[in-house]
Amino acid sequence: MTRTVMFLKKGVFFMKADRLIKILLLLQHGEKVSTRALSEELEVSERTIHRDMESLSAAGIPVYAERGAAGGWKLVDNWKQRLSWLKEKEVMALFLPHADKVMKDLDMGISSSEIRDKLLLSVPGETKESAGKLWERIHVDMGTWKSSTSETLPAMDVIKEAVMNDTKVKVTYEKANGDVKESIIKPLGLVAKSSTWYVVLLNEADQFRSYRMDRIKACSSLEEPFERPEDFTLAEYWEASKKKFTKSLPEYAVRIVASPIALQRIQFTGRFVRTTYQGEEREDGWTELELSFNSEEEALGFIVGFGDQVKVCSPVSLQDKVRERAEEIIELYK
Incomplete structure (x- = not known):
């Protein structure tokens, strides 16, 4: 019973803390906000809003109420709690786009754009424009090329x-x-x-x-x-x-020469192969490379896929395997 009460108290505390932060963010726009508007936005009673304002005031945040039909709550002299103690590069680092997939997988209940909008309210004016540009010009995507709707993690x-x-x-x-x-x-x-x-x-x-x-x-x-x-x-x-x-991964080194077309594909396909050496382009346009694979079979499948655009120089045993695989393919299509 005591443990249940403790968790309930913690829950109430975090709900109120989250609500106070939202109120502060709304007021930092510099305009007056009525008690009714705050209560509707936060889905609590007007009485709760008044208690929240007392909590903010007790915490040293200068909020005050203007009476009358056009009245409302406001921060004194457009007061803002800025991120002024951070250096410019440190502030900019906060604005590097977050990976929405990570937050979705963790069920954080918030998007990267929401984080950006809240942070922008607290950034010094001279940094705000640069921070906004950073967000607009860099995107982090941690998903796969072919995302599936079944990519859920029940655990x-x-x-x-x-x-x-x-x-x-x-x-x-x-x-x-x-x-x-x-x-x-x-x-x-x-x-x-x-x-x-x-x-x-x-x-x-x-x-x-x-x-x-x-x-x-x-x-x-x-x-x-x-x-x-x-x-x-x-x-x-x-x-x-x-x-x-x-x-601990096994390494199987292969020396090849590759055509210009194959070279581009090899440089792009870094997931399956690692290039450990690349020579200068030869007079015929081909380039000598040394590639590293996890196994001979992996190297064989990769190289055969390039057809006549890649030639194995060493090891000789792999040359023989490529020739055998090519003969098997020819036999298949006879």
């Missing part, structure tokens, strides 16, 4: 709550090889890697692991708290984990 709500509250979760997880395992995890943080979400966690043996959120087939909160490692930093762990994973 997100449960995992997000567990991350924020340090509570254990029971999950059913499908590995890359198709094996399915049920276990109890301790979620430490969420990471958005491009358009893919991961949860960094401690498993039942207290070992650090990273699970893809879309492979969690079922989960339920146990509401059992756990002790978060004191020296754990999510960003540092992720960067170290990423470097370790990259080093």
